Amino acid sequence: MSTHCTCIHAETCQAGPIGARSCNTCGHGSDRTSDTPVPVETVSRRCAITGALSALVVSHGVLLLLSNNNVAAAKPADQPVSRTIRWGLLVDVTKCAEGCSSCVDACREEHGWTGFGRPATDPQWIRKLFLKDRATGYAVSLPLMCQHCEFPPCVDVCPTGASFRRADGIVLVDRHICIGCRYCMMACPYNARSFVHETPNNQQPHTPRGKGCVESCTLCAHRIDRDRPLACVERCTEIGHQALLFGNLNDPRSEISQRLTIYTSVRVRPDLRTNPGVYYQGL
Amino acid sequence: MYTNVAYREIEGRSPQYFILLAAVSVFIALGLGAAYYMEHNGHHVTGMSNQIVWGMPHVFAIFLILAASGALNIASVASVFERTMYKPLARMSGLVAIASLAGGLTVLVLDLGRPDRLVVAMTTYNFKSIFAWNVFLYTGLFGIVAFYLWSMMDSRYGMRFYKSAAFATFIWRLALTTGTGSIFGFLVARDAYNSAIMAPLFIAMSFAFGKAVFILILISTCHLTGRSLGRVVLFRLQRLMGIVLAATGYFVVVQHLTNLYMAERQMVEMFVLFGGNVYSFLFWVLQIIIGTIAPLILLLYPRLGGNLGAIVLASILVVIGGFAQIYTIIIGGQAFPLSLFPGLDVSSTAFDATIGHYIPTLPEVLLGCSGIAVMVGIIVIAMTVLRFLPLSLSDSVVDPDHLHAILDQEDGAAEEEVGKK
Numbered sequence: 033m034s035t036h037c038t039c040i041h042a043e044t045c046q047a048g049p050i051g052a053r054s055c056n057t058c059g060h061g062s063d064r065t066s067d068t069p070v071p072v073e074t075v076s077r078r079c080a081i082t083g084a085l086s087a088l089v090v091s092h093g094v095l096l097l098l099s100n101n102n103v104a105a106a107k108p109a110d111q112p113v114s115r116t117i118r119w120g121l122l123v124d125v126t127k128c129a130e131g132c133s134s135c136v137d138a139c140r141e142e143h144g145w146t147g148f149g150r151p152a153t154d155p156q157w158i159r160k161l162f163l164k165d166r167a168t169g170y171a172v173s174l175p176l177m178c179q180h181c182e183f184p185p186c187v188d189v190c191p192t193g194a195s196f197r198r199a200d201g202i203v204l205v206d207r208h209i210c211i212g213c214r215y216c217m218m219a220c221p222y223n224a225r226s227f228v229h230e231t232p233n234n235q236q237p238h239t240p241r242g243k244g245c246v247e248s249c250t251l252c253a254h255r256i257d258r259d260r261p262l263a264c265v266e267r268c269t270e271i272g273h274q275a276l277l278f279g280n281l282n283d284p285r286s287e288i289s290q291r292l293t294i295y296t297s298v299r300v301r302p303d304l305r306t307n308p309g310v311y312y313q314g315l
Numbered sequence: 316m317y318t319n320v321a322y323r324e325i326e327g328r329s330p331q332y333f334i335l336l337a338a339v340s341v342f343i344a345l346g347l348g349a350a351y352y353m354e355h356n357g358h359h360v361t362g363m364s365n366q367i368v369w370g371m372p373h374v375f376a377i378f379l380i381l382a383a384s385g386a387l388n389i390a391s392v393a394s395v396f397e398r399t400m401y402k403p404l405a406r407m408s409g410l411v412a413i414a415s416l417a418g419g420l421t422v423l424v425l426d427l428g429r430p431d432r433l434v435v436a437m438t439t440y441n442f443k444s445i446f447a448w449n450v451f452l453y454t455g456l457f458g459i460v461a462f463y464l465w466s467m468m469d470s471r472y473g474m475r476f477y478k479s480a481a482f483a484t485f486i487w488r489l490a491l492t493t494g495t496g497s498i499f500g501f502l503v504a505r506d507a508y509n510s511a512i513m514a515p516l517f518i519a520m521s522f523a524f525g526k527a528v529f530i531l532i533l534i535s536t537c538h539l540t541g542r543s544l545g546r547v548v549l550f551r552l553q554r555l556m557g558i559v560l561a562a563t564g565y566f567v568v569v570q571h572l573t574n575l576y577m578a579e580r581q582m583v584e585m586f587v588l589f590g591g592n593v594y595s596f597l598f599w600v601l602q603i604i605i606g607t608i609a610p611l612i613l614l615l616y617p618r619l620g621g622n623l624g625a626i627v628l629a630s631i632l633v634v635i636g637g638f639a640q641i642y643t644i645i646i647g648g649q650a651f652p653l654s655l656f657p658g659l660d661v662s663s664t665a666f667d668a669t670i671g672h673y674i675p676t677l678p679e680v681l682l683g684c685s686g687i688a689v690m691v692g693i694i695v696i697a698m699t700v701l702r703f704l705p706l707s708l709s710d711s712v713v714d715p716d717h718l719h720a721i722l723d724q725e726d727g728a729a730e731e732e733v734g735k736k
Contacts, residue, residue, distance in 0.1 A: 150359060153358070153359040153364050154365075156665045159663050159667070160663060160664065161661055162663065163661055165659055166658070176655070176663075185502075188444065189446060189502075190441050190444055190446075191446035192440065209435050209439050211433070213427055213436075214369060215444070217365070217368045218502055219503070219504065221504030222653070223365075223665075223667065226365050229357045230357040230359050231357060243357050244427070244428030245429065
């Protein structure tokens with residue numbers, strides 16, 4: 033696998049060379065829309081390569097498939113994401129422990145958005161909220177992050193198109209063309225975006241960050257593209273809470289879809305008709 | 316009759332001229348230094364945060380952008396509405412518009428997180444964004460007003476385009492201010508904004524702020540360059556500003572009454588109007604009392620018709636009230652927390668459901684002031700090299716047909732003032 037981002041903007045990327053085959057911030061290698069036609073000659077070349085690789089795989093047998101289980105199932109980097117998929121997240125607030133912030137910690141470690149001890153200006157991709165019904169006293173806690181809306185106001189208002197929605201429903205910021213106007217932060221109904229107020233430290237190769245740009249939860253697009261679980265979901269599952277469930281909302285056979293058909297769930301500010309991809313069960 | 320008016324550059328040799336240019340240069344240098352300081356260290360050195368994402372630079376920038384389109388209305392009154400008495404002021408009106416817009420955009424660009432990517436903003440567009448449209452509206456205004464000025468100043472070739480340029484400019488400036496107001500009007504998630512009334516409100520605000528800025532610049536210029544300024548000119552400008560200020564007040568009343576009527580917006584309205592905070596102080600004391608009621612008296616009270624002191628004071632008060640109004644809209648609207656889970660008590664470690672905290676810092680104020688300096692600098696230099704202002708704006712020059720006598724009959728007080736003269 034290449035150790036550098038294949039994006040044409042890689043040289044200008046503040047994070048420098050990116051250790052990923054596709055740039056998750058500008059969408060290169062995972063085209064923004066599934067409407068992008070695949071050139072015929074590319075398909076032909078791919079067919080030829082696939083044929084050769086198939087022979088190679090068969091010769092190595094099942095052992096190779098088992099040893100690279102995750103990678104083998106992931107979307108090839110040269111193929112666009114598909115609009116047949118709508119990635120979503122289900123948060124079971126009844127399982128979300130009040131004093132737990134493992135999902136926040138996992139996200140911070142995964143993407144390297146450690147702060148500088150200045151809460152007002154430090155980035156906050158995901159945060160824990162504590163809710164209490166005034167009338168009944170019913171109290172819960174839940175994580176809140178970018179809701180990856182189908183109709184995201186941040187994308188609508190962005191003057192340069194830096195805020196964009198991938199065909200599979202993930203809302204991202206192209207940090208190569210973000211001018212740092214912060215209009216998307218004004219527009220986001222969920223206060224889910226952060227402005228990078230200081231030169232980032234602890235940069236992670238799969239999450240390039242830059243001072244003066246806006247950022248938010250990427251739904252771990254770099255993991256999704258390699259068929260790995262989201263960092264927050266993985267950590268929540270590891271510690272046994274299992275409050276987070278990730279999956280394809282468009283696939284009726286997926287666990288998330290089946291759970292949503294059985295249990296009632298709500299989304300944040302449904303009145304705004306943004307159709308978020310994050311559902312909350314037990315609210 | 317306006318064609319007989321003699322225009323002349325300002326001399327640009329007096330000590331005051333060089334002192335003014337030096338002061339402008341100092342403020343621009345301070346603003347550039349402040350911008351560098353903010354960009355080098357990051358915006359954490361400002362009062363802005365992830366809750367209050369737009370701060371003092373935006374207050375200055377939007378004031379100047381609104382003042383630009385408002386100042387242009389003097390020219391529109393002369394050309395589109397054919398009030399010939401304003402025609403000697405039309406060139407100056409166009410110049411103030413261009414200069415003010417340049418000042419506002421300078422501040423706006425230098426406050427960007429990545430001002431080095433200005434070329435990206437100028438070449439990469441998302442046409443669903445009103446911000447992107449504003450890029451066209453702002454840059455387009457430069458071109459249209461430049462053409463408009465040429466049509467006014469070139470009597471040989473330009474005059475034939477004068478009417479069409481005037482009409483296009485008037486429509487464009489209305490669209491521009493609509494776009495500026497819609498920056499807030501289209502924010503669906505914020506209860507303080509998200510209303511179609513933001514566009515007409517901003518248009519009315521631009522009329523008032525633009526007139527005030529224009530009058531202050533006009534009177535200062537006439538004073539510094541020894542040009543006479545007739546009472547009839549002052550009187551008509553005074554009444555015109557009174558009318559547009561009253562219109563602004565009307566839209567402010569409608570804006571807040573509409574929000575108070577809606578249950579979901581009552582919280583934010585109570586916060587801004589009666590919260591006992593800096594925003595309610597700015598609203599009632601600076602915006603309403605000092606910025607609206609007091610200048611309305613100074614502008615419309617019959618006995619003060621044509622009174623230079625009253626006009627200058629009223630213009631200063633309108634500017635102060637304008638800054639307070641924009642501050643209340645921009646900062647106050649952000650300070651009130653987003654409603655994420657209506658009906659539930661919300662708390663978090665990330666400032667949810669808490670009032671946003673904002674104190675402007677010196678670099679932000681210096682950056683904003685540099686926008687005003689840019690405006691003044693452009694005006695001063697342009698007036699030195701081109702003929703923007705008549706040699707005299709006395710009544711006999713501006714109103715040679717003594718139209719003012721007829722107008723004055725409509726107002727006894729003004730008639731009295733002219734009679735004394």
